[in-house]
Amino acid sequence: ASAATVTGQFSGTLGAPVGAGSGIVFSGAGSNQLLWGTSGGSNSLTINPNTINETIANNWAGSFLLGTLTWNNQSTTNGGGTWTSTANIAVDYSAPTDLPPVVDGFNLTVHQTTDPTSLTGWNEFTGLNPDDISGLVVSGASFGGIPLNLGANLSIIGxxxxxxxxxxxGWSTNGLSSTYDTTSGLWVNREGNTSVLGIYANVLSGNDPAVVPLPAAAWLFGSALFGLVAVARRKAALA
Known part of the structure; x- marks a missing residue:
């Protein structure tokens, strides 16, 4: 059997912010890029559209990139404190089987610190005053759950x-670039930095003999055999 190709589209939109402090300016709500900060929109979170095109070999298990999010984080005097937004991310598989698109909503909490004008450049240089976005927890329950049968003996398993x-x-010994925690979904990014987060799918080729389910007849035979063993054990116990 030949290898199979997974194709589709990755896309998304970002909702209007809720709960932001006064002074902060937003634009782009409802599109794939939300900007905030000063009137120039110095910070942005972007869900990058992506065309999925991955060839999966037979007898193989691994992962491939569905798409990315880019966070450009800059120092701003209009921090806005802590506010929330919703990232609606869609995955639409078109091959091997054309499946209905699945949209997953991630409730994001953004903590954008306010920097005094005198420290905006310093904080970007040192990395000592990072900001964070939480709520991006991606798991097997995301995008409709797993396992997902794509056809052609391929399954999404995570x-x-x-x-x-x-x-x-940053320049400081304590200055970071960016980090992401897979368990909590906490994404931390220093000011003056651009960080890119990828969302991946784990895929399994069903041609692998180690993972091919047993035929129905084999399951029935196994169930009957287990029942006979159980009866024999009960008779032995009563003897």
Whole structure:
């Protein structure tokens, strides 16, 4: 059997912010890029549209990239404190089987610190005043859950997120670039840095003999055999 190709689209939109402090300016709500900060929109979170096209070999298990999110984080005097938004991310598989698109909503909480004008450049240089986004927990329950049969003996058996590009670290010994925690979904990014987070799918080729389910007849035979063993044990116990 030949290898199979997984194709589809990755896309998304970002909802209007809720609960932000006064002074902060937003634009782009309802699109794939939300900007905030000063009137120039110095910070942004972008769900990057992506065309999925992955060839999966037979007897193989691994992962492939569905798409990415890019967070450009800059120092701003209009921090806005802590506010929330919703990232609606869609995965639409078109081959081997054309499946209905699945949209998953991630409730994001953004903590954007306010920087005094005198420290905006310093904080970007050192990396000592990072900001964070929480709520991006990607798991097997995401995008409609698993396992997902794609056809052609391929199944999606998991989803996860990981940094594709952490950016550059600040000058300070304590200055980070960016980090992401897979369990909590906490994404931390220093000011003056651009971080890229990838969302991945775990895929399994069903041609692997180790993972091919037994035929129905084999399951029935196994169930009957187990029943005979259980009866024999009960008779022995009564003897």
């Amino acid at each position: 989803y996860y997120a990981a940094l594709v590009n952490a950016g550059t670290a």
